[in-house]
Amino acid sequence: MEASQEGMANNSSGSAMATNPHLLQMEEDVLYHFGLSTKKNNLQAMFGEVKFVCTGGSSARMEVFAKFMLEELHMHLPAGMALCNICSTDRYAMYKVGPVLVVSHGMGMPSISIMLHEVIKLLEYAQCKDLTFFRIGTCGGLGLKPGSVVVTETAVDYKFEPVFELQALGKIISTPTNLNKDLAQDLLSCSDQSDEFDIVVGNTMCTNDFYEGQGRLDGAFCDYTEQDKMNYLHELYNVGIRNIEMESLCFASMMNRAGIKAGVVCVTILDRLKGDQVVTPKEELRRWEERPQTVVARYIKGTFEKKLK
Amino acid sequence: MEASQEGMANNSSGSAMATNPHLLQMEEDVLYHFGLSTKKNNLQAMFGEVKFVCTGGSSARMEVFAKFMLEELHMHLPAGMALCNICSTDRYAMYKVGPVLVVSHGMGMPSISIMLHEVIKLLEYAQCKDLTFFRIGTCGGLGLKPGSVVVTETAVDYKFEPVFELQALGKIISTPTNLNKDLAQDLLSCSDQSDEFDIVVGNTMCTNDFYEGQGRLDGAFCDYTEQDKMNYLHELYNVGIRNIEMESLCFASMMNRAGIKAGVVCVTILDRLKGDQVVTPKEELRRWEERPQTVVARYIKGTFEKKLK
Numbered sequence: 001m002e003a004s005q006e007g008m009a010n011n012s013s014g015s016a017m018a019t020n021p022h023l024l025q026m027e028e029d030v031l032y033h034f035g036l037s038t039k040k041n042n043l044q045a046m047f048g049e050v051k052f053v054c055t056g057g058s059s060a061r062m063e064v065f066a067k068f069m070l071e072e073l074h075m076h077l078p079a080g081m082a083l084c085n086i087c088s089t090d091r092y093a094m095y096k097v098g099p100v101l102v103v104s105h106g107m108g109m110p111s112i113s114i115m116l117h118e119v120i121k122l123l124e125y126a127q128c129k130d131l132t133f134f135r136i137g138t139c140g141g142l143g144l145k146p147g148s149v150v151v152t153e154t155a156v157d158y159k160f161e162p163v164f165e166l167q168a169l170g171k172i173i174s175t176p177t178n179l180n181k182d183l184a185q186d187l188l189s190c191s192d193q194s195d196e197f198d199i200v201v202g203n204t205m206c207t208n209d210f211y212e213g214q215g216r217l218d219g220a221f222c223d224y225t226e227q228d229k230m231n232y233l234h235e236l237y238n239v240g241i242r243n244i245e246m247e248s249l250c251f252a253s254m255m256n257r258a259g260i261k262a263g264v265v266c267v268t269i270l271d272r273l274k275g276d277q278v279v280t281p282k283e284e285l286r287r288w289e290e291r292p293q294t295v296v297a298r299y300i301k302g303t304f305e306k307k308l309k
Numbered sequence: 310m311e312a313s314q315e316g317m318a319n320n321s322s323g324s325a326m327a328t329n330p331h332l333l334q335m336e337e338d339v340l341y342h343f344g345l346s347t348k349k350n351n352l353q354a355m356f357g358e359v360k361f362v363c364t365g366g367s368s369a370r371m372e373v374f375a376k377f378m379l380e381e382l383h384m385h386l387p388a389g390m391a392l393c394n395i396c397s398t399d400r401y402a403m404y405k406v407g408p409v410l411v412v413s414h415g416m417g418m419p420s421i422s423i424m425l426h427e428v429i430k431l432l433e434y435a436q437c438k439d440l441t442f443f444r445i446g447t448c449g450g451l452g453l454k455p456g457s458v459v460v461t462e463t464a465v466d467y468k469f470e471p472v473f474e475l476q477a478l479g480k481i482i483s484t485p486t487n488l489n490k491d492l493a494q495d496l497l498s499c500s501d502q503s504d505e506f507d508i509v510v511g512n513t514m515c516t517n518d519f520y521e522g523q524g525r526l527d528g529a530f531c532d533y534t535e536q537d538k539m540n541y542l543h544e545l546y547n548v549g550i551r552n553i554e555m556e557s558l559c560f561a562s563m564m565n566r567a568g569i570k571a572g573v574v575c576v577t578i579l580d581r582l583k584g585d586q587v588v589t590p591k592e593e594l595r596r597w598e599e600r601p602q603t604v605v606a607r608y609i610k611g612t613f614e615k616k617l618k
Binding site (some may be wrong): 017018019020021022023026028029030032033057058059060089090091106107108109110111113114116117118120121124157158159166167168169170173207208209210211212213215217218219220221222223224226228229232235246254257258277278279 | 329517
């Protein structure tokens with residue numbers, strides 16, 4: 001498998017993104033959850049030009065974003081052609097718009113972990129260089145007006161620790177979950193005076209559950225009081241946590257292990273200091289969901305146009 | 310919200326499935342990831358007759374299963390009608406076939422956890438009684454011919470412990486993950502002499518990652534040797550673990566907390582003692598995926614027909 005063997009020196013520092021030495025011995029690598037393979041697909045021809053990977057939970061939202069990037073980058077598809085989902089399974093959806101790869105990740109860290117393993121290998125095999133990854137998603141905010149955008153400085157776990165604990169072969173391996181600070185500032189500066197929303201940099205707490213894991217009172221089970229919940233949420237706020245979601249910790253950990261520059265940009269769909277339920281009308285949520293997309297699109301456009309000059 | 314207040318005594322033991330006392334104080338409960346609400350939907354009218362919940366990762370596979378149940382239960386839809394997805398979001402897909410509710414759960418414990426919180430509340434509000442839940446999925450097998458079906462006796466974590474550790478408000482809450490032994494035996498006895506596959510009862514290890522978490526050598530990262538991997542997998546086999554997947558631990562824990570009878574039936578898509586990659590052709594995988602569906606359909610059919618007599 002030439003592609004993989006030659007493709008092992010590809011992140012910005014010149015070292016491999018996919019550091020697994022066993023990959024070199026494989027005759028074929030089936031990226032099972034995408035339905036792609038190093039033998040059946042010419043991954044370098046398909047993905048060689050990719051510079052940016054944008055990922056979010058919902059496959060429908062990723063399709064919207066791919067179409068949005070097509071417009072933003074002023075790219076025209078040949079007559080009779082449309083964007084289509086590259087994945088042949090229904091586990092993830094994947095779209096390619098010039099240098100931008102758009103992939104859904106489902107909900108939760110195990111789901112994003114499978115996608116990232118496969119997309120890092122994919123882009124390694126494709127010999128991509130100097131990549132930047134973005135997670136664009138939704139989250140619960142803390143002390144922010146709903147609809148605000150949070151750029152993550154550091155992802156932390158339920159104990160506010162900036163580590164992701166991987167369980168492998170009966171042991172726990174801890175990896176750091178800080179994100180690129182310069183990129184966070186660059187994303188912050190992508191705001192525009194005309195924007196109808198605030199954008200802030202803050203720490204993000206990442207949980208394994210939407211209900212009890214985030215101190216909600218409206219799950220099927222709840223063994224704590226409203227006071228317990230509020231004490232915990234205020235503690236979060238006081239240590240600089242501005243939003244809560246379910247993927248950033250694993251995302252940041254895997255980006256660090258791969259040596260890939262990465263950012264997390266999420267829109268808050270409610271203020272958790274004021275409630276648990278998401279009651280904003282669907283149409284308004286749709287508009288809010290476009291905000292992280294807008295910010296990241298501005299960043300990509302700026303970088304892309306700079307390179308074209 | 311009358312439905313919820315009256316609906317709080319609904320599992321087989323006569324106590325509430327959704328034990329959260331805060332639900333009683335809510336005027337409306339928005340089941341956000343399904344796009345349903347206690348105010349906008351008459352949940353009792355829609356779901357009151359449900360007796361069985363079947364859940365699996367893939368939404369496409371759940372649609373196939375719903376259509377299969379329709380045939381198996383000899384139910385006829387009125388002319389001009391077709392089954393349709395009840396969820397108005399793309400997070401999950403949900404189908405209803407008479408007493409059988411079919412819902413996808415995505416990949417990993419955080420994803421199934423959100424679905425179960427919402428479906429347990431949904432069926433509580435609908436005043437359903439004597440429910441049985443099944444997870445029907447795919448898994449890696451240990452020492453079994455690929456395509457074999459494993460009925461889970463107990464779900465265990467990466468340390469082989471039969472507990473699910475929920476992280477809430479900065480603390481860890483451990484809950485047991487054993488499943489109903491009688492139901493497991495009943496499912497085992499649903500095999501048929503004409504079946505082209507083996508069916509066994511065994512313990513199931515549940516992980517948070519498909520690659521390193523399951524000791525694979527083909528992820529983007531791998532810091533252990535093939536010998537380390539094989540030692541771990543043989544250790545699994547020796548403590549009675551027959552398959553590895555990514556949802557059973559959380560599923561069993563939440564079923565125990567809700568007091569709901571539940572079973573996990575998965576087909577092995579490879580033998581992990583012999584490899585890591587899933588290389589079986591798609592068409593054969595499709596046929597294998599039908600096996601857990603067949604076993605659970607036989608159980609449901611048997612119970613359903615017994616009740617009709």
